[in-house]
Amino acid sequence: xxxxxxxxxxxxxxxxxxxxxxxxxxxxxxxxxxxxxxxxxxxxxxxxxxxxxxxxxxxxxxxxxxxxxxxxxxxxxxxxxxxxxxxxxxxxxxxxxxxxxxxxxxxxxxxxxxxxxxxxxxxxxxxxxxxxx
Numbered sequence: 001x002x003x004x005x006x007x008x009x010x011x012x013x014x015x016x017x018x019x020x021x022x023x024x025x026x027x028x029x030x031x032x033x034x035x036x037x038x039x040x041x042x043x044x045x046x047x048x049x050x051x052x053x054x055x056x057x058x059x060x061x062x063x064x065x066x067x068x069x070x071x072x073x074x075x076x077x078x079x080x081x082x083x084x085x086x087x088x089x090x091x092x093x094x095x096x097x098x099x100x101x102x103x104x105x106x107x108x109x110x111x112x113x114x115x116x117x118x119x120x121x122x123x124x125x126x127x128x129x130x131x132x133x
Contacts, residue, residue: 017048017075020075020079021045021048021075022093022098023079023087023090023091023094024041024045024075024078024079024082024090025041025094026094027090030089030090032083032085036081037078037082040077041078041082044071044074044075044077044078046112047070047071048075049112052116053066
């Protein structure tokens with residue numbers, strides 16, 4: 001019974017985190033949000049929805065630390081930067097979107113993968129140049 005309860009708590013927290021990521025996505029589009037809050041929010045959303053992690057999940061224990069610590073911390077900081085009335089309105093939009101079923105956005109998925117590939121190529125090029133010098 002204890003394991004089922006712990007699993008339910010974790011599942012509930014994951015759903016809430018997913019909702020908050022959508023809140024940040026909608027807040028990014030709101031004109032009442034400062035530019036620095038928009039920038040931070042979109043970085044958090046991009047990282048949360050990106051298929052590639054800073055620390056790969058196959059690394060035992062440490063691989064999930066970014067999902068457990070970095071994403072919730074980023075969401076919390078981003079929500080603190082956004083005005084409360086904007087957060088309330090965006091939360092209502094996010095709840096409506098999730099209740100209808102989250103749409104799949106293949107364009108954004110391809111964009112994130114392309115971004116990671118470009119970053120990998122740039123880092124590889126930089127390391128190659130460093131080794132030559």
